[in-house]
Amino acid sequence: MRRVGALVFPGFELLDLFGPLEMFGLLKDYFDLQLVAETSEPVASNQQVRANPDVTFKDADRFDVLFVPGGMGTRREVSNTALLDWIRTVSESAEYVLSVCTGSLLLAGAGVLDGRRATTNKAAFTKIADQYPKVDWVKQARWVEDGKFITSSGVSAGMDMALGAIALMHDRETAEKVAMWSEYDWHEDKDWDPFAKIHGLI
Amino acid sequence: MRRVGALVFPGFELLDLFGPLEMFGLLKDYFDLQLVAETSEPVASNQQVRANPDVTFKDADRFDVLFVPGGMGTRREVSNTALLDWIRTVSESAEYVLSVCTGSLLLAGAGVLDGRRATTNKAAFTKIADQYPKVDWVKQARWVEDGKFITSSGVSAGMDMALGAIALMHDRETAEKVAMWSEYDWHEDKDWDPFAKIHGLI
Numbered sequence: 001m002r003r004v005g006a007l008v009f010p011g012f013e014l015l016d017l018f019g020p021l022e023m024f025g026l027l028k029d030y031f032d033l034q035l036v037a038e039t040s041e042p043v044a045s046n047q048q049v050r051a052n053p054d055v056t057f058k059d060a061d062r063f064d065v066l067f068v069p070g071g072m073g074t075r076r077e078v079s080n081t082a083l084l085d086w087i088r089t090v091s092e093s094a095e096y097v098l099s100v101c102t103g104s105l106l107l108a109g110a111g112v113l114d115g116r117r118a119t120t121n122k123a124a125f126t127k128i129a130d131q132y133p134k135v136d137w138v139k140q141a142r143w144v145e146d147g148k149f150i151t152s153s154g155v156s157a158g159m160d161m162a163l164g165a166i167a168l169m170h171d172r173e174t175a176e177k178v179a180m181w182s183e184y185d186w187h188e189d190k191d192w193d194p195f196a197k198i199h200g201l202i
Numbered sequence: 203m204r205r206v207g208a209l210v211f212p213g214f215e216l217l218d219l220f221g222p223l224e225m226f227g228l229l230k231d232y233f234d235l236q237l238v239a240e241t242s243e244p245v246a247s248n249q250q251v252r253a254n255p256d257v258t259f260k261d262a263d264r265f266d267v268l269f270v271p272g273g274m275g276t277r278r279e280v281s282n283t284a285l286l287d288w289i290r291t292v293s294e295s296a297e298y299v300l301s302v303c304t305g306s307l308l309l310a311g312a313g314v315l316d317g318r319r320a321t322t323n324k325a326a327f328t329k330i331a332d333q334y335p336k337v338d339w340v341k342q343a344r345w346v347e348d349g350k351f352i353t354s355s356g357v358s359a360g361m362d363m364a365l366g367a368i369a370l371m372h373d374r375e376t377a378e379k380v381a382m383w384s385e386y387d388w389h390e391d392k393d394w395d396p397f398a399k400i401h402g403l404i
Contacts, residue, residue, distance in 0.1 A: 006251070015224035018251075022217035022357065025249025035251050042244075042254040047227025049208070049220075049237050050254035052244040101385075122385065154385035155224065158359075182217060183324065183356035183397045185389065195385045200282060 001029065002169070005036045005063030005090060007106075008043045008051050009083065011073020015098040015155050017051070020067065020162035026178050031157030036060055037103070038082060046071045057086040066094045070121060078109040088112060097149050098165060100158030104151045108132040117146040121154035122199040140196035142187055153193060160187045193194065203231065204371070207238045207265030207292060209308075210245045210253050211285065213275020217357050218302040219253070222269065222364035228380050231325045232372065238262055240284060248273045258287040268296045271360070272303030272323060280311040290314060299351050301369060302360030310334035319348040323356035324397040342398035344389055355395060360398045 004024055006017060024031040037043050037053035044050050068087065077083050085111040091097050099107050104120040105128050107113045114134040119141045121128075129137040138144045143152040143161035145168070152161035163186050167175040179186040196202045206226055208219060226233040239255035246252050259342050262304050270289065289312040293299050301309050306322040307330050309315045316336040321343045323330075331339040340346045345354040345363035347370070354363035365388050369377040381388040398404045 014220045014227060018216045018220035021249055021251060025216060025247070025251070028208070033249060033251050045227070047223055047235060049223060049227070049235050049256070052252035052254045054251070123383070126348060146308070154383075156384050156386040159358075180397070181325070181356075182358050184358040185387070185396075187387065194387075195382070198382060 001032055002063040002064035002095070003034065005034055005060060006067040007069065007087070008035050008037045008053060009044050009073050010044055011071050011076070011079045012043065012069045013071035013101060013155060014045045014091045016051065016069035016103065016158050019156065019159040020098070020100060022182060022190055023159060023162040023166060023178050026168065026181055027174070034036045034060065034063075046073065052194055055073065057082060060067045061086060061089045063090055064095045066097045068103035068106050070099070070103040071107070074102040074105045084110040095148060096165065096169070098153045100161065101152070101154045102128070104128070107149070107151070108135050113149060116149050117144050118149065118151040119144045119153055120140040120151065122195040122201060123154065125199065125201055139173055139201040140193045141190060142192050143190050147192070148181060155194060159184065164188070164190055203234055204266035204297070205234045205236065206267040206269055207236055207262060209262060209271065209289070209401065210237050210239045210255060211275050211279045212235050212246055213248050213273050213278070214245065214271050215273035215303060215354040215357055216247045216249045216251065218271035218273060218305065221358065221361040222300070222302060224384060225361060225364040228383055229376070230370065232314040236262065236265070248275065259284060263288060263291045264295055265292055265394045266297045268292045268299045270305035270308055272301070272305040272307065276304040280307055286312040296314050297350060298367065298371070300363065301353045302363065303331070303354070303356045306330070309351070309353070310337050315353075316349060318351050320351065320353040321346045321355055322353065324401040324403060327401065327403055341403040342395045343393060344395050345392050347392070355397060361386065365390070366392055385395050
């Protein structure tokens with residue numbers, strides 16, 4: 001059983017967070033999900049609707065899996081020292097560190113991606129890559145695995161990555177079962193990424 | 203601007219709810235999203251993590267769009283008279299009534315699908331279809347449109363349906379823009395449904 005700490009902050013992107021948590025959450029015997037925020041107040045997403053944190057930064061800084069969604073709120077949170085400190089601390093002991101979309105901006109801001117291969121939202125790619133040159137940013141990838149760090153492209157890519165992570169932590173059959181249960185058409189190839197071209201990155 | 207009332211109840215399926223709300227929520231000028239529950243307490247999903255209601259049944263029963271997710275909790279809620287009454291009332295005046303997965307069990311339980319074509323989760327299909335014979339259940343469909351009622355297959359199908367609904371309410375270009383923003387590979391054909399075969403329905 002792996003304990004997943006999923007970060008939430010004001011302006012998180014709904015599907016970045018709940019797409020992957022759907023996939024992990026369908027394996028109740030394998031994953032225990034917790035939403036973690038700076039305070040215990042409900043947190044409004046970029047789509048307005050609100051999630052309810054289970055624990056706060058000061059109550060919980062050890063998880064087997066750290067999960068970081070993106071969203072417009074990352075632009076502000078990348079200057080939030082308490083949040084970046086928490087990411088650094090949790091990353092150190094976590095077995096896996098996952099991000100979706102501009103969640104990788106927060107990981108880069110915390111410095112934990114330095115020297116690592118990673119990807120991010122394709123519309124925001126160039127700006128983020130220019131800002132954090134110590135990260136080896138991959139232009140075309142649905143998701144990128146480098147050691148314990150697994151980072152995905154924008155929003156929907158998080159679901160494909162989550163199934164990839166399940167295949168890595170368990171096996172491919174388990175990931176395929178979860179895709180079938182959720183009637184999801186899994187893009188299993190982590191190099192599948194038509195959006196890199198759409199956004200002129202390749 | 204359309205006001206969307208999205209029902210939440212204990213044991214709702216995370217992605218049933220938040221996949222479509224991601225799509226609608228990316229069009230902030232077109233849709234105003236509200237989570238509606240029986241009480242104002244945080245509501246635990248089937249994946250445990252909790253959503254925070256914006257309004258309760260007694261505070262709000264008029265919406266332009268009624269949105270009903272599925273999940274294990276529907277098995278209990280289909281006997282909840284307050285919830286079924288609320289669905290009936292909101293459905294009457296709503297311009298559109300949408301469901302994902304076993305959300306159609308709640309619509310059927312409220313009687314609003316009688317004489318209508320509809321679909322549901324493919325693993326639960328036969329049981330639900332046998333229970334509500336007045337509904338014209340469609341075995342193979344990613345989603346089904348019949349008048350103001352738009353019902354989708356299991357979990358992930360909700361995202362394809364939401365984009366279909368956006369195309370219907372606005373236009374196809376708008377739906378394609380939302381798919382691009384969310385780096386989503388939209389199954390635009392509402393008859394695309396490999397899961398009907400997987401579950402032996404065809």
